[in-house]
Amino acid sequence: MALAGVRVIELAGLAPAPFCGMILSDFGARVIRVDRTKVAMTVDTQARGKQSVALNLKSPKGVAVLKRLCLQSDVVLEPYRKGVMEKMGLGPEDLIKENPRLIYARLTGYGQSGSYAKAAGHDINYLAMSGLLSMLGRSSEKPYAPLNLVADFAGGGLMCAFGIVLALLERSRSGQGQIIDASMVEGAAYVGSFMWKSRSIGLWNRPRGENLLDSGAPFYDTYRTSDGKYVAVGAIEPQFYQQLIQGLGLDDTDLPSQMSVTDWPQLRQTFTQVFATKTQAEWGQIFDGTDACVTPVLSQDEVLSHSHNQARGSFLKDSQGEISPRPAPVLSRSPAEPCGSRDPFIGEHTRPVLKEYGFDQAQIEQLLSAGIVECNEAKARL
Numbered sequence: 001m002a003l004a005g006v007r008v009i010e011l012a013g014l015a016p017a018p019f020c021g022m023i024l025s026d027f028g029a030r031v032i033r034v035d036r037t038k039v040a041m042t043v044d045t046q047a048r049g050k051q052s053v054a055l056n057l058k059s060p061k062g063v064a065v066l067k068r069l070c071l072q073s074d075v076v077l078e079p080y081r082k083g084v085m086e087k088m089g090l091g092p093e094d095l096i097k098e099n100p101r102l103i104y105a106r107l108t109g110y111g112q113s114g115s116y117a118k119a120a121g122h123d124i125n126y127l128a129m130s131g132l133l134s135m136l137g138r139s140s141e142k143p144y145a146p147l148n149l150v151a152d153f154a155g156g157g158l159m160c161a162f163g164i165v166l167a168l169l170e171r172s173r174s175g176q177g178q179i180i181d182a183s184m185v186e187g188a189a190y191v192g193s194f195m196w197k198s199r200s201i202g203l204w205n206r207p208r209g210e211n212l213l214d215s216g217a218p219f220y221d222t223y224r225t226s227d228g229k230y231v232a233v234g235a236i237e238p239q240f241y242q243q244l245i246q247g248l249g250l251d252d253t254d255l256p257s258q259m260s261v262t263d264w265p266q267l268r269q270t271f272t273q274v275f276a277t278k279t280q281a282e283w284g285q286i287f288d289g290t291d292a293c294v295t296p297v298l299s300q301d302e303v304l305s306h307s308h309n310q311a312r313g314s315f316l317k318d319s320q321g322e323i324s325p326r327p328a329p330v331l332s333r334s335p336a337e338p339c340g341s342r343d344p345f346i347g348e349h350t351r352p353v354l355k356e357y358g359f360d361q362a363q364i365e366q367l368l369s370a371g372i373v374e375c376n377e378a379k380a381r382l
């Protein structure tokens with residue numbers, strides 16, 4: 001796999017950093033997640049392929065153990081607010097001095113500088129600060145955050161993984177590691193560059209929810225079908241829009257012009273009435289195989305059985321029966337090989353990892369008895 005041989009130390013975080021770690025693991029990196037001790041369960045639901053070491057970083061000996069892990073690793077990924085790692089003596093200066101090849105990835109909400117750098121926050125806050133949240137929501141409704149998708153994952157975990165791969169590539173030429181300052185505000189905004197760079201063509205010059213791509217246009221929206229399900233319509237171009245009208249059994253000459261913005265409410269009403277006359281499957285029989293850009297709105301469970309997704313194997317079922325998306329994109333020669341076994345328990349791999357990283361039996365026992373590390377192999381054998 002593309003990242004085979006890359007060794008990552010992931011400090012346990014909430015959601016963005018775990019997603020970043022899972023991406024790296026899916027594409028072949030060895031990801032060791034460092035969990036706190038005395039914690040019963042992990043919140044990392046994106047732990048596919050990872051190993052877990054439980055380590056108390058509130059103790060100097062625990063800090064020394066982490067330094068030794070980072071000394072022999074390629075990447076350290078930390079999900080804490082600005083200054084936390086420095087406070088523990090684990091800042092970039094501390095670690096890169098000992099391992100100049102180390103790639104030190106810092107995934108935060110607001111970045112390592114600026115007045116908000118030390119403030120707590122979550123996806124919705126970062127999305128709000130990115131300028132994108134102000135654009136999300138239907139006309140006359142308040143802005144809404146689309147799950148915690150845009151800042152936590154698109155602009156956070158994924159963007160950080162991209163930064164790590166860039167730094168690995170650069171290191172292959174320079175031999176040097178570097179610090180990645182991954183701010184979710186900036187990552188989300190960067191993902192949304194189109195929203196800024198297309199203002200000049202007037203795509204966003206109307207109020208929220210009244211533009212072509214923000215639920216304003218009736219030919220770019222969702223519609224309820226007679227069985228209470230929905231279809232998505234994305235017939236933007238005239239040639240696709242004509243196929244939409246044809247599939248709906250409407251006569252274009254009876255309708256206002258597609259781009260007559262003032263007539264969009266009336267056009268939406270017409271589409272709403274027509275889509276309500278058939279089931280989602282019936283509309284699928286009408287529109288599948290055409291360029292009308294009409295697709296079923298599938299649930300998280302329905303995605304697995306849709307013929308298109310099935311043909312590609314777009315979704316996986318692991319050994320625990322959990323359905324989840326397969327890694328993307330698909331590389332032709334070195335594709336991801338996501339691990340199918342269960343996620344690790346906290347501290348499940350403490351002993352074998354410490355041994356692999358050069359700690360002898362006596363040192364490991366000493367760390368265990370002092371509570372610096374925890375080992376939960378027994379739980380794993382149940």
Ligand SMILES: C[C@H](CCC[C@H](C)C(=O)SCCNC(=O)CCNC(=O)[C@H](O)C(C)(C)COP(=O)(O)OP(=O)(O)OC[C@H]1O[C@@H](n2cnc3c(N)ncnc32)[C@H](O)[C@@H]1OP(=O)(O)O)[C@H]1CC[C@H]2[C@@H]3[C@H](O)C[C@@H]4C[C@H](O)CC[C@]4(C)[C@H]3C[C@H](O)[C@]12C
Pocket residue numbers: 011013014015016034035036037043055056057058079080081084087088107108109110119120121122123124148152
């Ligand atoms: C996980 C589910 C989904 C959450 C997604 C949500 C929408 C997000 O947006 S997550 C993104 C959050 N932001 C960031 O990641 C940006 C960077 N990070 C931060 O800004 C901060 O870390 C913070 C604000 C997120 C948290 O701040 P906090 O003060 O807690 O921590 P830090 O300042 O960073 O300092 C870390 C401290 O920890 C010490 N540390 C670290 N490692 C170790 C170690 N190995 N040993 C010892 N100590 C360690 C470090 O020294 C620092 O200490 P100091 O502070 O002393 O310096 C979640 C969605 C719903 C959640 C569940 C729900 O809330 C119910 C339960 C609530 C319960 O309380 C917890 C369990 C829940 C089930 C809960 C579980 C999950 O959170 C959810 C499922």
